[in-house]
Amino acid sequence: MLKIKDIAIVKMAGKDKDSILKMKGEDGLIVGVIKTDDGNAIEIGKKVKKIMESMKGSLPLNTKISVQYDSSVSILNSISNVKQTAYLGVFLASIVLFIFLKSLSATLVVAMAIPTSIIFTFFFLNTMGVSINIISLMGLSLGVGMLVDNSVVVIDNIFRRLTEYKEDKITASKLGAREVTLPIITSSLTTISVFFPIVFQKGIVKQQFGDMSYSITFCLTASFIIAVMFVPMMCSKILKKDRNLAHEGKVMKVVKKKYVHVLKFSLRRRYTVVMLAILLFIGSVFMSKNLGSRFLPVEDTGRFAVIASLPSGADINKAEKVAGILEAEVLNIDYAKDYSVSGNTSDVILNINAGQKISRDESMYDIIGDLRKRFKDVPDADITVAPSFIIRANDINDVEFNLYSDSEKQLEIMIEQLKEKIEDVPGLVDISTSLEGGKPEGKFIIDREKASYYGVSVSNIATMIKNQIQGGVPLTINSDNDEIDVTVKLNKEYRESIL
Incomplete structure (x- = not known):
């Protein structure tokens, strides 16, 4: 009985190696996990790591499993950085308020308005289905500095009525807030009108900055509500009537004195000031042309x-x-x-x-x-x-040029000409082209008369050559519910010399 092993080498093996992967010098395997558009990268990262931990006990001996790249780590780091920035903003804003208001109770009122406004903002964000992410938190960080403006205006006017009109705290709080309601509405709407239209944009602009727009808009809306409702209520309870904002320290007196000199100079030379402003605007336009631009800044992720x-x-x-x-x-x-x-x-x-x-x-x-x-x-x-x-x-690729031609030779000439022109452009590195020369190939020209004489068709010959080089699968063996392909092909030395 003639057996396969008598005429061929039979062995259990995988497919011919067509790729490589080494991790610290050892052969490895990468499993990529791609989230859907509506997936949460942080939650997916946690679940995948939990699965990896549960797999360690069932892996073969000396097999190591590790996370090569996890996008959720950079997301968490960015969120943490933005949170720290927001906390620092609240702290610094409170310090500045105390320096200028010179009243611990007034500073406390405005400082309390900051977290209260942020809580309102989270409520609005949740209503609109906006998650806490890098972009929304960045908008919140920007809003922290602006949301105290309305409260400061209200509390300053309440102080003014307390000191100048000698009103009681309740009357001063009510009338002081009412007097500035229209100005702070106008101020808030002016800022909102800059950011809110972003949510009506389409495509990548809305995806990238829509959450930031919502955050700033809701933050300013919340700050207005807090300024006209919460701040007057708190002022009527804890402000001290004998505090006087007109009392200035030495530094403020110097600043005020210098400012008055500059203001008088500007009023005496109005046309000079206007021309200077126009020249500064024109100069800034020309300077802006020299500024670099890119879609998004490059992040140092390590x-x-x-x-x-x-x-x-x-x-x-x-x-x-x-x-x-x-x-x-x-x-x-x-x-x-x-x-x-x-x-x-x-x-x-x-x-x-x-x-x-x-x-x-x-x-x-x-x-x-x-x-x-x-x-x-x-x-x-x-x-x-x-x-x-x-x-x-x-x-x-950051920048791509697309060249078209019916002739490959003409394309090669155009590519070389383009390379010569752009390779000296500052900032351009790693210039490459997708145009490649043809891969080596072998041509088999069939002698149709001889093929007809031996009774084989051109397709039979093509299939035979393909099977000998790449291998053919004449049958499949079922073993323990597994299907094993039987691949037949020439030995490597014969495959390389078949031409």
């Missing part, structure tokens, strides 16, 4: 990627060689706390974790410059460096 683009036709052995070079060099980088190398026959990507900004001396731009110098001479690869974690090499 994640960096080195992308090595391989030449057309490269095989997995070439990719492994380049990956080895990248790994050998990253071991010499002090700020690289963690790294992984992944790739295929097109690109090899080295992802580096340099840790949080506060835990290292190097800035983001220092690291990017250092990485470019270290890897610029990698053979048979075009190097690009990006300040982020990269999974796919085509996700890193």
